[in-house]
Amino acid sequence: MARSPSCEKINVKRGLWTTEEDTKKLAFGSKHGSGLKRCGRSCRIRWTNYPRPDLKDDNFTTQEEDLIIKLHAAIGSRWSIIAQQLPGRTDTDVKNYWNSKLKKKLSQLGIDPVTHKPFSKLIADYGNIGGCQKPSTRIASINKDFKNAMMLKSESHQTLPEGFITNINDQPKPPPKMETTGNNFLFNRTHGDDLSMNLDQFQAISMKSGASNCIDFENEIMPVSMFGEDCFSKTSSPSTPSTCSTTAFSWNDFLLEDAFTPLANQEQDLVSQIEDLTWNKIEVKSLQASGSDLQFSSASDISFMEAMLDQENEMFLSFPHLMEEPSKLN
DNA sequence: AAGATTCTCAACCGCACCAAG
DNA sequence: TCTTGGTGCGGTTGAGAATCT
Structure with missing residues (x-):
């Protein structure tokens, strides 16, 4: 596959753009990058993001934080799509905020930022997948984060949440009613508080993101279409579709009870x-x-x-x- | 005050995809 | 069908600022 030419390694400048550079860029346009010691891609990115008077310059609000976490739980690190749900924020803004703030915040609460599950549950799950374990580095990482979370807990006397948390600004929530992992569409539902989007929005985002249009209902993965509108309304009580248990692919079927035996x-x-x-x-x-x-x-x-x-x-x-x-x- | 550490921003890299020739 | 060039995107990294010791 053909690749765009790499940035010039020589005389390429990093760092913040100066007013002079922006003036030059605006004067010459993206076609005439000469005179600017900037990589061509850098010019293009700058060109597309500046000037953007609609972009926000203030800190992320708690509402924005919650939405990012919920969307990340739903579609993963598809920052451009997440950013589209946050007016005035770019994908880079969201990505940076996630990497610098929200990941730590979740870890400190004892939540794995990758799966949005409590570390304790992940460790238990990994222990049950005898022959299908991921490389030990992942487990070690989870263990480490879990220990850090426990340390923080003991230091601050915080209460670790029992279940999946979608809103880190809320109090700990009851155990989850819905959750998924990996590349499947994640959707979490707790009692009386779930994603603030309706079925149409949910499906639209899932299709746009390319995520499989499925929900894991307490480890049972199934198509979104199996759920009615009431599953997605914000105020409804948790509902359990009667068809859930009959047509589901379950990872539990593949879990082994054998303990993992260390080797040379x-x-x-x-x-x-x-x-x-x-x-x-x-x-x-x-x-x-x-x-x-x-x-x-x-x-x-x-x-x-x-x-x-x-x-x-x-x-x-x-x-x-x-x-x-x-x-x-x- | 100064060095070390952490945080924030955004440039850069590498890959995938698409359209035109 | 293949090649080439352009674009979009997620992950990584570096520079400067802010904070800590």
Whole structure:
């Protein structure tokens, strides 16, 4: 795939734009970047963002914070889409604010900013996925954040939330009624307080973002279309669609009870590579299963064993030396 | 006061996608 | 169908400012 020419490494200036530079840019336009010691892309980005009198210059409000968190929980780090829901904010603004403030804020509350779940729940979940664990770095990271959160808790005497929190400015909330993970569309619902958007908005954003149009209902992933409008209204009490339990793909079906057994270092490295392949393949399968054009029936329709066999074949193609005797690996 | 650390902003990188030739 | 150039986007990184010790 063709790539745009990289920025000039020589004489490219970083740092804030000066009034003089902006004047030059405005005078010459993006076509005539010469005279400015700036990368071409830099000029373009600056050109598209300046002047923007509609852009806000003040701090993010608590309402904006809440919306960012909710949308991030729903569609992930699709900053441009999130920024569209926040008048006067650019995707860069939102991204920076998330990385510098909100991630820390959530971590301090004991919430994993990636999955929007409590660290304690994540650790418990990882412990249950015996053969399908992500590389240990992720677990270590969660453990570390969890410990930090506990330290902060003991220092400040704060109460860690019991369940998923969508509004970090609110008091701790009861356990979740809806939540999802990974690339599926996340949607959380707590008693009497959920995303401040209706079904149309929810679906519009999900389709626009490319996220699969699914909801995880207490670990049961299902299409949004299965839910009625009352599931999305702000004031309604939590509702449990009667069809939920009959047509769901559940990760619980794939959870193992075996404890993970540590291996020697070299074996562990190999296992890590295999696990990476395994995990990636399972994620692909999950995405395929949660695609909006794919009919859901039951977990049995998605053969986990088939997926495992497929990936095993792929793994041996990628790592032919695994077919050799174990002694040769040393 | 000065050095170290943290925070904030936005430029940059790399990738994917698309349209035109 | 392939190549090329342009654009959009998310993640990373660096520079300067602010704060801390």
